[in-house]
Amino acid sequence: MDLIRLxxxxxxxxxxxTAIYDLNLAIEKGSFVFIIGGSGSGKSTLIKMLYREERxxxxxxxxxxxxxxxxxxxxxxxxxxxxxxxFQDYRLLPKLTxxxxxxxxxxxxxxxxxxxxxxxxxxxxxxxxKNKVHDYPTNLSGGEQQRVAIARAIVNNPKxxxxxxxxxNLDPERSMEIMKVLDDINKNRGTTIIMATHDKEIVNKMKxxxxxxxxxxxxxxxxxxxxxxxxx
Ligand code: ADP
Numbered sequence: 001m002d003l004i005r006l007x008x009x010x011x012x013x014x015x016x017x018t019a020i021y022d023l024n025l026a027i028e029k030g031s032f033v034f035i036i037g038g039s040g041s042g043k044s045t046l047i048k049m050l051y052r053e054e055r056x057x058x059x060x061x062x063x064x065x066x067x068x069x070x071x072x073x074x075x076x077x078x079x080x081x082x083x084x085x086x087f088q089d090y091r092l093l094p095k096l097t098x099x100x101x102x103x104x105x106x107x108x109x110x111x112x113x114x115x116x117x118x119x120x121x122x123x124x125x126x127x128x129x130k131n132k133v134h135d136y137p138t139n140l141s142g143g144e145q146q147r148v149a150i151a152r153a154i155v156n157n158p159k160x161x162x163x164x165x166x167x168x169n170l171d172p173e174r175s176m177e178i179m180k181v182l183d184d185i186n187k188n189r190g191t192t193i194i195m196a197t198h199d200k201e202i203v204n205k206m207k208x209x210x211x212x213x214x215x216x217x218x219x220x221x222x223x224x225x226x227x228x229x230x231x232x
Pocket of ligand 1: 041
């Protein structure tokens with residue numbers, strides 16, 4: 001079954017730049033998909049349309065059965081509850097501990113304390129940080145901070161995890177640790193993962209599905225792809 005479907009999607013920003021042209025895409029539940037392409041090729045714009053940070057100017061974006069472009073602002077929470085998001089720059093709250101950072105999202109939706117505790121500890125275990133629950137983000141390495149951000153993104157058991165350049169600030173070794181964590185989440189939790197990156201080494205090592213964008217056009221969609229096209 002498809003978790004995501006894009007039909008004839010175009011995104012033209014107000015300044016006249018078209019970031020995505022006539023994009024058609026179907027992503028099955030449980031997939032792990034890389035979105036690759038050079039800077040300015042439309043990767044972030046595509047990710048942003050999936051969580052309704054941006055609306056398409058034409059076409060349809062369906063995520064988990066929701067017609068995202070048509071969703072009223074008041075109903076965006078319905079979409080956001082289906083997904084978790086990880087960014088390049090972690091975006092943790094510095095005054096909260098690791099546990100509190102991960103618990104925060106669940107507190108916001110009014111979950112019960114015992115459920116929060118169970119989910120937070122499981123999420124931190126899944127990213128290998130159960131021993132750091134009481135630490136503050138500033139005492140953690142970049143790789144560890146990103147793992148906290150991943151735990152926060154999966155704590156509500158979303159169907160979809162969106163990652164926009166999650167290894168962009170990390171060295172190759174830490175990057176591969178993050179990829180192992182994401183691969184385990186995909187395999188063990190069945191979470192669909194979509195990750196924008198321009199890191200060729202990672203894409204070639206992981207052998208996942210690869211969507212290649214170039215100047216806003218989809219130029220390739222491979223099932224077990226590598227980052228071979230040197231021109232993108
Ligand atoms: P990538 O993530 O692949 O680097 P982006 O999706 O960020 O690409 O950008 C695609 C194109 O859209 C670029 O030409 C960029 O300058 C433009 N763009 C991105 N965001 C905006 C915006 N908010 N307003 C206007 N143009 C934008």
